[in-house]
Amino acid sequence: MDLRAIGESFIAWLEGLGIPQGWVLLINWILGALIILGIALLMALALIWLERKIAGRIQDRLGPNRVGPFGLIQPIADALKLLTKEDITPADADRITYNLAPAIAVFHVLMLFVVIPFADKVVGANINVGILYLMAFGALGTMAMLMAGWSSRNKYALLGGFRVVAQLFSYEIPIALVMMIPVLLVGSMNLNEIARGQGSLAGLGWYVWIMPAAFLLYFVAALAEGERAPFDLLEAESEIVAGYNIEYSAMKFAWFYLAFFLNTWILSAIATTLFLGGWQGPFVDQVPALGVVYFFLKTLIMFLAFAWVRATFPRLRIDQMMAFCWKVLVPMALALLLGSAIVVKMGTELNLPGVVTNGLMLVMNIVIVLVTLSLLGRYTRTLHETKNKRLFSPELPRL
Amino acid sequence: MSDVTVEKPLPFADAVPGAVIEGTETDVVVNPDKLVDFALFLRNEKGYDYLSNLAAVDYQGYKGRTPEDRFEVVYHLFNTKTGGDGMVMRVRLPEDKPELPSVILVWPGADLQEREAYDLFGIKFKGHPRLRRIFLWEGFHGHPMRKDWKEAYYEQDHKPYKSRWPEGHYAWEEDRAPWADNIIYPKGWDPATHVDPPPVLPKIHEPPVTVEHIKTDRIVVNMGPQHPSTHGVFRMIVALDGETVVGLEPELGYLHRNHEKIGERNTWLMNIPFTDRLDYLINMANNFGYVLAVEKMLGDKAKPPERAEYLRVIMAELTRVQSHLWAIGFLLNDLGAFYTPALYTIEERELILDLFEAVSGSRMMVNYMRFGGVKADVDEDWLKTARDLVYNRLPAKVDEFDRFLTENEILKERTIGVGYLSPEDAIATSMSGPMLRGSGVPYDVRKARPYSIYDRFDWDIVTNDGCDVYARYLVRLGEIRQSIRILQQALEQLPDGPIMNKKPAYVFKVPAGDAYAAVETPKGELGFYLVSDGSDNPWRYHVRSSSYINLNALEHMSIGYKVADIVTILGAIDIVLGEVDR
Numbered sequence A: 001m002d003l004r005a006i007g008e009s010f011i012a013w014l015e016g017l018g019i020p021q022g023w024v025l026l027i028n029w030i031l032g033a034l035i036i037l038g039i040a041l042l043m044a045l046a047l048i049w050l051e052r053k054i055a056g057r058i059q060d061r062l063g064p065n066r067v068g069p070f071g072l073i074q075p076i077a078d079a080l081k082l083l084t085k086e087d088i089t090p091a092d093a094d095r096i097t098y099n100l101a102p103a104i105a106v107f108h109v110l111m112l113f114v115v116i117p118f119a120d121k122v123v124g125a126n127i128n129v130g131i132l133y134l135m136a137f138g139a140l141g142t143m144a145m146l147m148a149g150w151s152s153r154n155k156y157a158l159l160g161g162f163r164v165v166a167q168l169f170s171y172e173i174p175i176a177l178v179m180m181i182p183v184l185l186v187g188s189m190n191l192n193e194i195a196r197g198q199g200s201l202a203g204l205g206w207y208v209w210i211m212p213a214a215f216l217l218y219f220v221a222a223l224a225e226g227e228r229a230p231f232d233l234l235e236a237e238s239e240i241v242a243g244y245n246i247e248y249s250a251m252k253f254a255w256f257y258l259a260f261f262l263n264t265w266i267l268s269a270i271a272t273t274l275f276l277g278g279w280q281g282p283f284v285d286q287v288p289a290l291g292v293v294y295f296f297l298k299t300l301i302m303f304l305a306f307a308w309v310r311a312t313f314p315r316l317r318i319d320q321m322m323a324f325c326w327k328v329l330v331p332m333a334l335a336l337l338l339g340s341a342i343v344v345k346m347g348t349e350l351n352l353p354g355v356v357t358n359g360l361m362l363v364m365n366i367v368i369v370l371v372t373l374s375l376l377g378r379y380t381r382t383l384h385e386t387k388n389k390r391l392f393s394p395e396l397p398r399l
Numbered sequence B: 001m002s003d004v005t006v007e008k009p010l011p012f013a014d015a016v017p018g019a020v021i022e023g024t025e026t027d028v029v030v031n032p033d034k035l036v037d038f039a040l041f042l043r044n045e046k047g048y049d050y051l052s053n054l055a056a057v058d059y060q061g062y063k064g065r066t067p068e069d070r071f072e073v074v075y076h077l078f079n080t081k082t083g084g085d086g087m088v089m090r091v092r093l094p095e096d097k098p099e100l101p102s103v104i105l106v107w108p109g110a111d112l113q114e115r116e117a118y119d120l121f122g123i124k125f126k127g128h129p130r131l132r133r134i135f136l137w138e139g140f141h142g143h144p145m146r147k148d149w150k151e152a153y154y155e156q157d158h159k160p161y162k163s164r165w166p167e168g169h170y171a172w173e174e175d176r177a178p179w180a181d182n183i184i185y186p187k188g189w190d191p192a193t194h195v196d197p198p199p200v201l202p203k204i205h206e207p208p209v210t211v212e213h214i215k216t217d218r219i220v221v222n223m224g225p226q227h228p229s230t231h232g233v234f235r236m237i238v239a240l241d242g243e244t245v246v247g248l249e250p251e252l253g254y255l256h257r258n259h260e261k262i263g264e265r266n267t268w269l270m271n272i273p274f275t276d277r278l279d280y281l282i283n284m285a286n287n288f289g290y291v292l293a294v295e296k297m298l299g300d301k302a303k304p305p306e307r308a309e310y311l312r313v314i315m316a317e318l319t320r321v322q323s324h325l326w327a328i329g330f331l332l333n334d335l336g337a338f339y340t341p342a343l344y345t346i347e348e349r350e351l352i353l354d355l356f357e358a359v360s361g362s363r364m365m366v367n368y369m370r371f372g373g374v375k376a377d378v379d380e381d382w383l384k385t386a387r388d389l390v391y392n393r394l395p396a397k398v399d400e401f402d403r404f405l406t407e408n409e410i411l412k413e414r415t416i417g418v419g420y421l422s423p424e425d426a427i428a429t430s431m432s433g434p435m436l437r438g439s440g441v442p443y444d445v446r447k448a449r450p451y452s453i454y455d456r457f458d459w460d461i462v463t464n465d466g467c468d469v470y471a472r473y474l475v476r477l478g479e480i481r482q483s484i485r486i487l488q489q490a491l492e493q494l495p496d497g498p499i500m501n502k503k504p505a506y507v508f509k510v511p512a513g514d515a516y517a518a519v520e521t522p523k524g525e526l527g528f529y530l531v532s533d534g535s536d537n538p539w540r541y542h543v544r545s546s547s548y549i550n551l552n553a554l555e556h557m558s559i560g561y562k563v564a565d566i567v568t569i570l571g572a573i574d575i576v577l578g579e580v581d582r
Helices: A003-016 A021-058 A074-084 A095-115 A130-151 A155-186 A191-197 A212-225 A250-275 A290-312 A318-349 A354-385 B032-044 B110-121 B259-265 B271-276 B283-302 B306-334 B340-360 B380-406 B409-415 B423-428 B469-493 B546-558 B563-573 B577-581
Strands: B020-023 B027-030 B050-058 B071-078 B087-093 B099-101 B124-126 B219-223 B235-241 B244-251 B513-521 B524-532 B540-544
Touching: A003 A021, A021 A074, A021 A095, A021 A250, A021 A290, A074 A250, A095 A130, A095 A250, A130 A155, A130 A191, A130 A250, A155 A191, A155 A212, A155 A250, A155 A318, A155 B219, A191 A250, A212 A250, A212 A290, A212 A318, A212 A354, A250 A290, A318 A354, A354 B409, B027 B032, B032 B087, B032 B099, B050 B110, B050 B513, B050 B524, B050 B540, B071 B513, B071 B524, B087 B099, B110 B124, B110 B546, B219 B563, B235 B563, B244 B546, B244 B563, B259 B271, B259 B540, B271 B283, B283 B306, B283 B513, B283 B524, B306 B340, B306 B380, B306 B469, B306 B513, B306 B563, B340 B380, B380 B469, B409 B469, B409 B563, B423 B546, B469 B563, B513 B540, B524 B546, B546 B563, B546 B577
Parallel strands: B027 B087, B099 B124
Antiparallel strands: B020 B027, B050 B071, B071 B087, B219 B235, B235 B244, B513 B524, B524 B540
């Protein structure tokens, strides 16, 4: 059972009806887009339920359990509720930007689904610059939040907007650098090719085993890109209330919420594709449709890891988070990229067997992680000895 | 016999001549003109470095008082190094010119308390840098704690409407014209030409380093009254330079109900359940403070029996455990931990509330203590549950929180060095409770001037000289352990016997005089300053609210930190607005 075969027989059936070639292509595209859209939106509802349920269990409570069996219908009920709420636009808001922002937020995430390979060659657009496409459209989401923060004419939203610029643009850099490492190894920016490249050694060829440091770095940076704890400063509830989306209500808010969950899912999906072997798994060569199952399973595990972190850790402060990006993640990503480039070049120049190259890569990764951790540990120890960390101290006037 | 009495020399007459008008070594009446000099003398020479309580009293109509000494401002001073009973300083002020110099430069902790006295009594403190109303709005007419203040409509001599039930009509006249002629405009004020006063802006503390070539603007953000992290309806007006706090002004009074005025109208007994509503998380401790103050005035005849003393201590320490658990959980929440630690600490708190419910019938509004005893006795089942909790469950759970939270890197990163308050500043700003001990000052009312039976137990004051939010967190954690120690001893020693020293009375008279009694609640020193004229309700009922006075240092602690830090700093003070606004 091959998903591609189903698609091809559908095309053949359409052509058999006597429809011209161009129209067949168009129908095909529209159908594919609708399927991906449907999957994405339905999945978002399931993810919201799942995250709430997981958070509930972690927090020693039940989570949603009233609407439908196990509370499964709860996200739909919430969506319906949000539909009936009043749609408020602040009087002073920049209306066009304000109303465009949620649309762009959802649009950019949905566009990211286009290049994700759900199974071998089962992908919306099998373009050979997939990674570049991901980064380009990923940055559009930042734009949406910035627009929301700026146009709401609210001080909390503005602060959230500042943070969007600072956080998301900064964390784009380590994430982009680290995404380059699998590209170096495979020699292609095509996501399907990258997933295919991890097929060797019955699962041991997954890049998470070969470059654990890169995976770790990606995971941490993805937490920040996905606005998740401990980097959820953009909408830090206890500080700036809701950040950039504070003024949004009803469906516009729901769109941001949707974008948030889909974004997390996409980040998990990218992690799966780049590091966890994508659709690779047992018997996937015989039954290609199994690839979809493996892909969703791995992505789900990644998503659960995100949810777990969210329910467990407190939040960093903005300066700490920026320092962590620029002083830890970016140098580490650069070192990893440089090391990987050297290892890959050595492999091709010296004609080393693949196992040796991978082993060298693993050693290099472990060394970089250890060095980073020891430096970080020493730094935090000195940091904790500082008693007063304020920027400047006012005097208490006294006689 | 000669009727020439030997003139006893006035105390401190040679140190600050002319300062003391009358009084003894520990209770003096001071001449307002010499107040600051005398205060400096007390602070520097006598070691009274801690201004615990500042209360104003209106003695209009009190026996033996004239308009010349109608108002009295009372200062309760203590020594944080030696402990002891401290001293009382009084300043008497005439009706027509209630003015005295501010002592804010001697004890900066007088800041909020002087503003409160100004707001509610109209007493002017010369030299106070921002003598504005604090609880009431700027346009409020009169000063409600004065004895001659009349509440609009209900207490006015002339009712604007003849009857509240005119000829059986359901529509009330006052519903149609709510204020009618019951409204008094200040002289020279006309609603038509009224212009709103300029908004209150915080004092800006200029950072030492400024970037000249970048043009930046400061923004002023209102954090609260509707904000998830202000622990109620509290508002901070924050001036921000980017994310750095350069100015902060606390604005409160959103929950103000003039608790003290209502307390004057209640009988002595009616105030016990009323104290439950002060800090609604530590009701037992509030009860405890109030009954101690009244028992101090009643004298030996109200001394509670042994079993009642033990029960009071058990309840107070259970309260400390649950309040600190709550504080720790919600501190983590303020750090952004998405409710997980809070929900785990609340689970333990609920078990303690179950005990309160079993003994008093209510989980929070317990109304448990009485003058000369407690309301209800505990039975064997209760003791068994309590022992199980105190010996097995709570110690294990505290260790668990310690293990999961204390060494968490993000927690340390966010709290160490944040909210720095040096020991000197902590004493100067009248901090109390974990705020003071988190700055390394070993001052605990239970040790400094032991009340009830605290001197019988073996326990330690927990201090930490980190002076930051992390230190306050560690102090709270340590205090839970010490409370468990006290609880274990108290449950072991709990004697049999009566729980009231005599038959409970509903109405009784308290001898004329005044008294100040304080207890160490989880939040700090909760004091009650009571004045009685010998009748069956208090002449003055003043609450020295620890949450409120701990806010004195908020501005000082927050300047120079980031927005996210002020939330943490406020969370570490652990305020409850029921007590702040009263």
